[in-house]
Amino acid sequence: MEKNLMWKGIGMPAIIGIVALVIVVGIVLFASRQPADIVEGPHGEMPGTSRAVPAPVVLHEQNNSGESGTALLLEENGKLKVMISLTGAPAGVPQPAHIHTGTCANLGGVDHPLTPVVDGKSDTALNIPPSHLTEELPLAVNVHKSAAEAGVYVACGDITPELIGAKERMVFPDGEGMMTEKEGDAMMEKAGAMMSGVKIFSLTGRNFAFSQTEIRVKKGDKVKIDFQSTEGFHDWTVDGFSAKTAQVNTGGKSSVEFVADKAGTFEYYCSVGTHRALGMVGKLVVE
Ligand SMILES: [Cu+2]
The missing domain is CATH 2.60.40 (Immunoglobulin-like)
Structure with a gap:
Protein backbone atom coordinates (compact mmCIF):
# COMPACT_ATOMS: atom_id res chain seq x y z
CA MET A 1 0.00 0.00 0.00
CA GLU A 2 2.72 2.39 1.02
CA LYS A 3 4.65 1.42 -2.07
CA ASN A 4 1.65 2.17 -4.28
CA LEU A 5 1.34 5.62 -2.78
CA MET A 6 5.00 6.26 -3.41
CA TRP A 7 4.61 5.28 -7.05
CA LYS A 8 1.60 7.54 -7.33
CA GLY A 9 3.70 10.36 -5.86
CA ILE A 10 6.48 10.18 -8.42
CA GLY A 11 4.26 8.98 -11.23
CA MET A 12 2.87 12.28 -12.37
CA PRO A 13 6.16 14.25 -12.64
CA ALA A 14 7.73 11.25 -14.37
CA ILE A 15 4.92 11.13 -16.94
CA ILE A 16 5.17 14.87 -17.55
CA GLY A 17 8.92 14.47 -18.01
CA ILE A 18 8.47 11.67 -20.53
CA VAL A 19 5.84 13.61 -22.46
CA ALA A 20 8.12 16.66 -22.58
CA LEU A 21 11.00 14.50 -23.81
CA VAL A 22 8.85 12.95 -26.54
CA ILE A 23 7.77 16.41 -27.71
CA VAL A 24 11.36 17.70 -27.81
CA VAL A 25 12.60 14.63 -29.68
CA GLY A 26 9.68 14.96 -32.09
CA ILE A 27 10.50 18.60 -32.82
CA VAL A 28 14.18 17.80 -33.37
CA LEU A 29 13.32 14.92 -35.71
CA PHE A 30 10.84 17.03 -37.63
CA ALA A 31 13.31 19.88 -38.04
CA SER A 32 16.08 17.56 -39.17
CA ARG A 33 14.05 15.80 -41.83
CA GLN A 34 13.89 18.75 -44.20
CA PRO A 35 15.41 17.24 -47.35
CA ALA A 36 18.85 18.67 -47.93
CA ASP A 37 18.52 18.73 -51.71
CA ILE A 38 15.61 21.13 -51.66
CA VAL A 39 16.42 24.79 -51.90
CA GLU A 40 13.62 27.27 -52.04
CA GLY A 41 13.69 29.61 -54.98
CA PRO A 42 11.72 32.82 -55.34
CA HIS A 43 7.99 32.27 -54.75
CA GLY A 44 8.88 28.97 -53.09
CA MET A 179 7.84 14.14 -49.81
CA THR A 180 10.05 15.22 -52.65
CA GLU A 181 9.44 13.94 -56.14
CA LYS A 182 12.67 11.97 -55.84
CA GLU A 183 11.45 10.19 -52.72
CA GLY A 184 8.11 9.59 -54.37
CA ASP A 185 9.79 8.04 -57.41
CA ALA A 186 11.96 5.80 -55.21
CA MET A 187 8.84 4.61 -53.41
CA MET A 188 7.09 3.89 -56.72
CA GLU A 189 10.13 1.96 -57.91
CA LYS A 190 10.07 -0.23 -54.80
CA ALA A 191 6.35 -0.80 -55.16
CA GLY A 192 6.94 -1.65 -58.82
CA ALA A 193 9.58 -4.24 -57.91
CA MET A 194 7.17 -5.80 -55.45
CA MET A 195 4.34 -5.87 -57.97
CA SER A 196 6.52 -7.23 -60.77
CA GLY A 197 7.20 -10.17 -58.45
CA VAL A 198 10.92 -10.11 -57.78
CA LYS A 199 11.49 -12.66 -55.02
CA ILE A 200 14.28 -11.55 -52.75
CA PHE A 201 16.20 -13.98 -50.53
CA SER A 202 18.79 -12.86 -47.98
CA LEU A 203 21.40 -15.52 -47.28
CA THR A 204 24.58 -15.50 -45.27
CA GLY A 205 27.55 -17.83 -45.65
CA ARG A 206 30.20 -19.02 -43.20
CA ASN A 207 32.84 -21.82 -43.07
CA PHE A 208 31.27 -23.94 -44.60
CA ALA A 209 27.53 -23.53 -44.79
CA PHE A 210 24.76 -21.26 -46.02
CA SER A 211 22.18 -19.88 -43.59
CA GLN A 212 19.46 -21.36 -45.79
CA THR A 213 19.77 -24.73 -47.53
CA GLU A 214 16.59 -24.62 -49.59
CA ILE A 215 15.02 -21.89 -51.71
CA ARG A 216 11.67 -22.48 -53.40
CA VAL A 217 10.35 -20.33 -56.24
CA LYS A 218 7.89 -20.62 -59.10
CA LYS A 219 8.93 -21.11 -62.70
CA GLY A 220 9.24 -17.70 -64.34
CA ASP A 221 9.95 -15.86 -61.07
CA LYS A 222 12.53 -13.14 -61.00
CA VAL A 223 14.83 -14.11 -58.16
CA LYS A 224 17.26 -11.88 -56.31
CA ILE A 225 19.83 -13.32 -53.91
CA ASP A 226 21.31 -10.91 -51.41
CA PHE A 227 24.37 -12.74 -50.12
CA GLN A 228 26.62 -11.77 -47.24
CA SER A 229 29.61 -13.56 -45.73
CA THR A 230 29.63 -13.67 -41.96
CA GLU A 231 32.88 -15.68 -41.84
CA GLY A 232 35.45 -16.35 -44.56
CA PHE A 233 35.67 -15.92 -48.32
CA HIS A 234 32.58 -17.16 -50.20
CA ASP A 235 30.04 -16.66 -52.94
CA TRP A 236 26.64 -17.99 -53.98
CA THR A 237 26.56 -19.87 -57.29
CA VAL A 238 23.91 -21.78 -59.23
CA ASP A 239 25.05 -23.28 -62.54
CA GLY A 240 21.51 -24.05 -63.76
CA PHE A 241 20.84 -20.34 -64.32
CA SER A 242 24.45 -19.18 -64.73
CA ALA A 243 23.95 -17.02 -61.66
CA LYS A 244 26.82 -16.13 -59.40
CA THR A 245 27.52 -13.41 -56.85
CA ALA A 246 30.92 -11.87 -56.39
CA GLN A 247 33.24 -13.67 -53.98
CA VAL A 248 33.27 -11.67 -50.76
CA ASN A 249 35.17 -11.77 -47.51
CA THR A 250 33.79 -11.59 -43.97
CA GLY A 251 31.25 -8.77 -43.78
CA GLY A 252 31.15 -8.40 -47.57
CA LYS A 253 27.89 -8.39 -49.55
CA SER A 254 27.00 -9.21 -53.14
CA SER A 255 23.73 -9.73 -54.98
CA VAL A 256 22.71 -11.57 -58.11
CA GLU A 257 19.41 -11.52 -60.00
CA PHE A 258 18.12 -14.09 -62.48
CA VAL A 259 14.92 -15.47 -63.94
CA ALA A 260 14.09 -19.00 -62.85
CA ASP A 261 12.87 -19.88 -66.33
CA LYS A 262 12.95 -23.66 -66.01
CA ALA A 263 11.49 -26.02 -63.46
CA GLY A 264 13.59 -28.48 -61.52
CA THR A 265 15.90 -28.80 -58.53
CA PHE A 266 19.27 -27.09 -58.85
CA GLU A 267 22.15 -27.22 -56.42
CA TYR A 268 23.56 -23.91 -55.33
CA TYR A 269 27.00 -23.83 -53.78
CA CYS A 270 30.06 -21.79 -52.89
CA SER A 271 32.57 -21.89 -55.74
CA VAL A 272 35.56 -20.90 -53.59
CA GLY A 273 38.22 -23.65 -53.21
CA THR A 274 36.77 -26.92 -51.95
CA HIS A 275 33.88 -25.27 -50.06
CA ARG A 276 31.29 -27.10 -52.14
CA ALA A 277 32.78 -30.48 -51.20
CA LEU A 278 33.00 -29.32 -47.59
CA GLY A 279 29.21 -28.99 -47.58
CA MET A 280 28.63 -25.36 -48.54
CA VAL A 281 25.57 -26.25 -50.65
CA GLY A 282 21.83 -25.91 -50.83
CA LYS A 283 19.04 -26.60 -53.27
CA LEU A 284 17.00 -24.23 -55.39
CA VAL A 285 13.62 -25.75 -56.18
CA VAL A 286 11.78 -24.23 -59.13
CA GLU A 287 8.19 -25.44 -59.29
CU1 LIG B 1 32.80 -20.62 -49.43
Missing part, protein backbone atom coordinates in the same frame (compact mmCIF):
# COMPACT_ATOMS: atom_id res chain seq x y z
CA GLU A 45 9.33 27.02 -56.31
CA MET A 46 11.83 24.19 -56.38
CA PRO A 47 14.64 24.58 -58.89
CA GLY A 48 16.67 21.98 -60.62
CA THR A 49 14.48 19.35 -62.26
CA SER A 50 12.61 18.92 -65.49
CA ARG A 51 9.22 19.51 -63.92
CA ALA A 52 9.33 22.98 -62.42
CA VAL A 53 6.58 24.78 -60.60
CA PRO A 54 5.15 27.45 -62.92
CA ALA A 55 5.44 31.10 -62.08
CA PRO A 56 2.36 32.19 -60.16
CA VAL A 57 -0.40 34.50 -61.32
CA VAL A 58 0.40 37.80 -59.62
CA LEU A 59 -2.59 39.13 -57.71
CA HIS A 60 -2.53 42.93 -57.67
CA GLU A 61 -4.22 45.08 -55.08
CA GLN A 62 -7.64 46.43 -56.05
CA ASN A 63 -9.48 49.40 -54.52
CA ASN A 64 -6.74 50.18 -51.97
CA SER A 65 -7.44 46.91 -50.18
CA GLY A 66 -3.87 46.46 -48.99
CA GLU A 67 -4.13 42.85 -50.22
CA SER A 68 -1.85 41.35 -52.84
CA GLY A 69 -0.16 38.04 -53.50
CA THR A 70 -0.07 35.08 -55.84
CA ALA A 71 -2.16 32.24 -57.25
CA LEU A 72 -0.35 29.07 -58.34
CA LEU A 73 -2.05 27.01 -61.04
CA LEU A 74 -0.69 23.52 -60.64
CA GLU A 75 -1.39 20.14 -62.09
CA GLU A 76 -2.08 17.42 -59.55
CA ASN A 77 -3.10 13.97 -60.78
CA GLY A 78 -4.20 15.50 -64.08
CA LYS A 79 -6.44 18.01 -62.34
CA LEU A 80 -6.00 21.72 -61.84
CA LYS A 81 -5.12 22.90 -58.37
CA VAL A 82 -5.30 26.59 -57.45
CA MET A 83 -3.32 27.83 -54.46
CA ILE A 84 -3.88 31.44 -53.46
CA SER A 85 -1.62 33.27 -51.04
CA LEU A 86 -2.39 36.86 -50.06
CA THR A 87 -0.72 39.25 -47.68
CA GLY A 88 -2.73 41.95 -45.96
CA ALA A 89 -5.89 39.83 -45.76
CA PRO A 90 -8.20 40.46 -42.80
CA ALA A 91 -7.99 37.77 -40.09
CA GLY A 92 -10.79 35.24 -40.04
CA VAL A 93 -12.87 36.80 -42.83
CA PRO A 94 -13.80 34.45 -45.69
CA GLN A 95 -13.16 36.28 -48.95
CA PRO A 96 -14.91 34.82 -52.02
CA ALA A 97 -12.54 33.94 -54.86
CA HIS A 98 -13.21 32.88 -58.42
CA ILE A 99 -11.68 32.39 -61.81
CA HIS A 100 -13.55 34.91 -63.95
CA THR A 101 -13.75 35.20 -67.68
CA GLY A 102 -12.06 38.28 -69.13
CA THR A 103 -9.20 40.26 -67.66
CA CYS A 104 -8.86 42.25 -64.45
CA ALA A 105 -9.30 45.42 -66.49
CA ASN A 106 -12.49 44.06 -68.04
CA LEU A 107 -13.82 41.34 -65.77
CA GLY A 108 -16.55 38.96 -66.96
CA GLY A 109 -18.64 36.47 -65.03
CA VAL A 110 -17.58 33.68 -62.68
CA ASP A 111 -16.14 30.76 -64.62
CA HIS A 112 -14.89 28.57 -61.75
CA PRO A 113 -15.63 29.25 -58.07
CA LEU A 114 -12.64 28.74 -55.76
CA THR A 115 -12.46 28.01 -52.06
CA PRO A 116 -12.92 31.33 -50.21
CA VAL A 117 -9.66 32.88 -49.03
CA VAL A 118 -9.33 32.84 -45.22
CA ASP A 119 -6.37 34.51 -43.52
CA GLY A 120 -4.81 34.97 -46.96
CA LYS A 121 -4.90 31.30 -47.95
CA SER A 122 -7.07 29.25 -50.28
CA ASP A 123 -6.47 25.86 -51.93
CA THR A 124 -8.91 24.51 -54.50
CA ALA A 125 -8.77 21.26 -56.42
CA LEU A 126 -10.86 21.81 -59.55
CA ASN A 127 -12.28 18.82 -61.36
CA ILE A 128 -10.88 19.92 -64.72
CA PRO A 129 -7.53 19.35 -66.42
CA PRO A 130 -5.27 22.41 -66.73
CA SER A 131 -5.67 22.30 -70.51
CA HIS A 132 -9.36 23.13 -70.02
CA LEU A 133 -8.35 26.49 -68.58
CA THR A 134 -5.95 27.18 -71.43
CA GLU A 135 -8.84 26.81 -73.87
CA GLU A 136 -11.00 29.33 -71.96
CA LEU A 137 -8.55 32.23 -71.91
CA PRO A 138 -8.69 35.16 -71.28
CA LEU A 139 -9.33 34.48 -67.59
CA ALA A 140 -8.45 36.14 -64.29
CA VAL A 141 -8.23 35.11 -60.63
CA ASN A 142 -10.29 37.56 -58.60
CA VAL A 143 -10.76 37.88 -54.84
CA HIS A 144 -13.71 39.73 -53.28
CA LYS A 145 -13.76 41.66 -50.01
CA SER A 146 -16.31 39.45 -48.21
CA ALA A 147 -19.53 37.58 -48.84
CA ALA A 148 -21.47 40.69 -47.78
CA GLU A 149 -19.35 43.00 -49.91
CA ALA A 150 -18.76 40.71 -52.86
CA GLY A 151 -19.01 43.70 -55.19
CA VAL A 152 -15.72 45.08 -53.86
CA TYR A 153 -12.69 43.45 -55.44
CA VAL A 154 -9.58 43.26 -53.26
CA ALA A 155 -7.06 41.47 -55.50
CA CYS A 156 -6.95 40.34 -59.11
CA GLY A 157 -4.48 38.75 -61.51
CA ASP A 158 -4.64 37.90 -65.21
CA ILE A 159 -4.01 34.30 -66.20
CA THR A 160 -1.60 33.84 -69.10
CA PRO A 161 -1.00 30.51 -70.87
CA GLU A 162 2.53 29.95 -69.51
CA LEU A 163 1.25 30.16 -65.91
CA ILE A 164 -1.09 27.19 -66.24
CA GLY A 165 -0.54 23.76 -64.94
CA ALA A 166 3.06 22.59 -64.76
CA LYS A 167 3.34 19.56 -62.57
CA GLU A 168 3.77 20.10 -58.90
CA ARG A 169 7.02 18.83 -57.46
CA MET A 170 5.79 18.17 -53.96
CA VAL A 171 3.55 15.18 -53.44
CA PHE A 172 2.16 16.84 -50.32
CA PRO A 173 2.44 20.56 -50.98
CA ASP A 174 1.34 21.84 -47.59
CA GLY A 175 4.53 21.22 -45.71
CA GLU A 176 3.78 18.54 -43.15
CA GLY A 177 4.75 15.09 -44.29
CA MET A 178 6.52 16.58 -47.29
